[in-house]
Amino acid sequence: MFGAALPLIMTLDYRCSMKNVKLKSPPQEPKPAKATTRRTGGRTGPRSAYRTAEVEEIFRRFSVQRPEPKGELEHVNPFTLVVAVALSAQATDAGVNKATRQLFAVADTPEKMLALGEERVRDYIKTIGLYRNKAKNVIALSEKLIADFGGEVPRTREELVTLPGVGRKTANVVLSMAFGQPTMAVDTHIFRIANRIRLAPGKTPDEVEAHLLRVIPEHYLFHAHHWLILHGRYVCKARRPECERCVIADLCKSPEKTCDIPAPLVELPPQAISVAARSR
Template identity: 65%
Template sequence: MDYNTLTQIFERFQAHEAEPKGELNHTNAYTLVVAVALSAQSTDVGVNRATHELFKVADTPQKMLDLGEEALIEHIKTIGLYRNKAKNVMKLSRILVDDYGGEVPCSRAALVSLPGVGRKTANVVLNMWWGHPSQAVDTHIFRIGNRTGICPGKDVDAVERAIEDHVPVPFQHHAHHWLILHGRYICKARKPMCQTCIIRDLCPYEDKTQ
């Protein structure tokens, strides 16, 4: 896809929603890390439901350690893979207390070294909390990146690079949020809502729905 078309696409996204936000509830960098880590193979709605009460009592690494793993499990047991996620949250909380003075590091390398924190989680935290133009590629972005030609790639790393290499710089900061929301609510996997899509005329997808 050429630069002018990409510019038009992201100008429309920006006009539609100038300041897109992530949908995981959080109050600080730590609760954001925990929420994103819990969201793997789970919905944001489900995670928010589980963390609503959790973050009232454990919004720092030390408070999470004081809460304990079993109590944490009681809060998040409605989330998929909750036992393994609980172990990782406790481990990363211990590392943050022991090695980082209870603060979340603003380095991708440091973040991905934490248990349960992969590159996608790190990129979300870097983008949403520190404003880095990092691109967190999930299944929605991977799908529409290839379907629309905005950021094609054979795997998530390739799609991430495609966003960084081809999306015009002024749109880099919000790019992944615009794409996630577009994939979640409009360009759906089974039946994309092409009839209400704001970039329909710019999208080369051949099997558009009526």
């Protein structure tokens, strides 16, 4: 009796047990993984190592430490800023400031610079590397400003890069510092930091610029350029990062870091923000 009913009982049990089971779909060939696509030009590249909330916290701390960061190149107007930034290629800000203090005292407009002449400009900036070629560019850009822009510094990147000796980085600095536009001028400090801490990895300055513009919160973008430069210049140094002085040591994902404890988050005195500010 039981022997005859056993197959029926097992069948019923099997049917009951299968009520809540989802049948698997037929096996399919795996789809190729999608590459991380940048928003600019459709190129691919490594992602930032940080979540959105972590990037927000990084720049919040920078904003507490340096509420109003300033560039260290001395200038008195947009024209002298263009000249100073153009002269700063392969030179230190301190070295440029030393040369331009006297130069800008006698020539702070394109017209005055042309009147001064290339030879005298050379004499003022001879302590700066590549000073002969830079003097030619200063005169040439002064001529172009007068001829094409009425002696005024243009307010677009496309126009700025037409000036002799002015590239994308210089144009971005001028747009940010002279005209208050949120741009990202990638210098050696920013390029190093973006890759070292894996905030915005990239193989070229243009790649790093595009990546930083993507990941930095919009409300921090205006000062982000100076925060990153100053952090790279005084804390996350090229030869040996001073992690014990870093306010983002706990968030940092650099394989080079030597400390996980962040430095006290306090506002730095003005003299630590801008050497140039003291002399103005």
